[in-house]
Amino acid sequence: MDGVVKLRIREVLKGDQNAYGEIVELYKDKVFQLCYRMLGNHHEAEDIAQEAFIRAYVNIARFNMELKFSTWIYRIATNLCIDRIRKKKPDFYLDAEVSGTDGLTMYSQVAAETNLPEEDLESIELQEAIQRAISKLPEKYRTVIVLKYIEELSLNEISEILDMPLGTVKTRIHRGRESLRQQLRNV
Amino acid sequence: MVCPDKYISYMHEYLDGGISVEQERQLKEHLQQCPKCQSHFHELEKTVALLQSTGSLKTSDNFTAKVMESLPKEKRKAGIQRWFRRHPLLTAATLFLVLMMGSMVSSWNQGDEFTVSKQANLVVENNTVIVPEGEVVEGDIVVRNGDIRIEGKVNGNVTVVNGEKYLASVGEVTGEIEEINAVFDWIWYQMKNFFAAIGELFTGAEETKEQSQEVAVFQ
Structure with a gap:
């Protein structure tokens, strides 16, 4: 896949915009997922994921061909998410994930539409609890946990994405895991 | 503990x-x-x-379209290049046509002077070529920027470019008579010649029409 992506990037560099569409198709779900787990909100996650792809395109000339494209796009998306979390004012999106409430989240919308059986509802509640726990983590732990467990990246890749020593990545994952353990042990 | x-x-x-x-x-x-x-x-x-049990999420369907809409506009050059890459045959044909039209149009514009293919027995008077009565001209006649009056006999084709032909009642032309007064006629004429030449190449006919090649320039 990397070969195809690099070919498309060369075409984009020559000014062929359509080639970029294929790159977006390949990575959109993963980038969106990263943003959703970081922000806990469907609208914001989609906005930020789109913004990440636009930034990657605008700065494509600075992309280092030695790197994987995924590393580059994850780095941009992670930085945008962290910026957003830091600037975050209270928001009122319909599907905002507000901890401790049973507001209209993405999962409950799914439930309402399809009339899921009991065990599926339970699993939706579980999913909500997990997302709430992730959302409660301080952003520096949240980032590494999401990259490791949601995106299933190796510690080395995470250290490259965040431009951070491997030791720091490990420490943050350990602390993040401890914090989640305390929140999730009674689920 | x-x-x-x-x-x-x-x-x-x-x-x-x-x-x-x-x-x-x-x-x-x-x-x-x-x-x-x-x-x-x-x-x-x-x-x-x-954490590992979390289901994978999908973006909305128009995600890619939205991204593509928001990108800064690409240089027009790239769009043209992409078209060329996708249609190599059409590109070659277009290029050929453009070059050919160009050379034909410019050859139409370039000759203002009165010329006539050099032939025995022809009389020239004030930009008018005359085939005198009782005379027989062998071979094709091409007149540019002038008229032709045929009173005698021509054993071949007569072509008048940017001029008029007068055929007297006693005059006779064994081949075709053509008047060319517009660019498109000119192009058509050139193309016919071009393909005729190609045809000759393929049939291996080596008729060189020396007479029509010698062109006298007046004025």
């Missing part, structure tokens, strides 16, 4: 897959004796399992 911190740290090393054989042995030994640490370890494993 308070367990040393190192066991917690070993648990995380274990979960990251970076624990040494010796540390793993120590950890297992300790877990068997210490229920508190054992439940801590199970909770960590449960946390990891829960």
Whole structure:
């Protein structure tokens, strides 16, 4: 896949915009997922994921061909998410994930539409609890946990994405895991 | 009893897959004796399992379209280049036509002067070529920017470019008579000649029409 992506990037560099569409198709779900787990909100996650792809395109000339494209796009998306979390004012999106409430989240919308059986509802509640726990983590732990467990990246890749020593990545994952353990042990 | 911190740290090393054989042995030994640490370890494993159980999410259908709309406009050059790459045959044909039209139009514009192919028996008077009565002209006649009056006989084709022909009642032309007064006629005429030449090439006919090649320039 990397070969195809690099070919498309060369075409984009020559000014062929359509080639970029294929790159977006390949990575959109993963980038969106990263943003959703970081922000806990469907609208914001989609906005930020789109913004990440636009930034990657605008700065494509600075992309280092030695790197994987995924590393580059994850780095941009992670930085945008962290910026957003830091600037975050209270928001009122319909599907905002507000901890401790049973507001209209993405999962409950799914439930309402399809009339899921009991065990599926339970699993939706579980999913909500997990997302709430992730959302409660301080952003520096949240980032590494999401990259490791949601995106299933190796510690080395995470250290490259965040431009951070491997030791720091490990420490943050350990602390993040401890914090989640305390929140999730009674689920 | 308070367990040393190192066991917690070993648990995380274990979960990251970076624990040494010796540390793993120590950890297992300790877990068997210490229920508190054992439940801590199970909770960590449960946390990891829960995180990994999260379903994968999909973007909305128009995600890519939205991104593409928001990109800064590409240079027009790239769009043209892409078209060329996708249609190599059409590109070649277009290029050929453009060059050919160009050369034909310019050859139409370039000759303002009155010319006539050099032929015996022809009389020239004030930009008018006359085939005198009773005379027989052998071969084709091409007149540019002038008229032709045929009173005698022409054994061949007569072509008048940018001029008029007058055929007297006694005049006679064995071949075709053509008047060309517009660019498109001119192009058509050139193309006919061009393909006729190609046809000759393929049939191997080597008729060189020396007479029509010699062109006298007046004025």
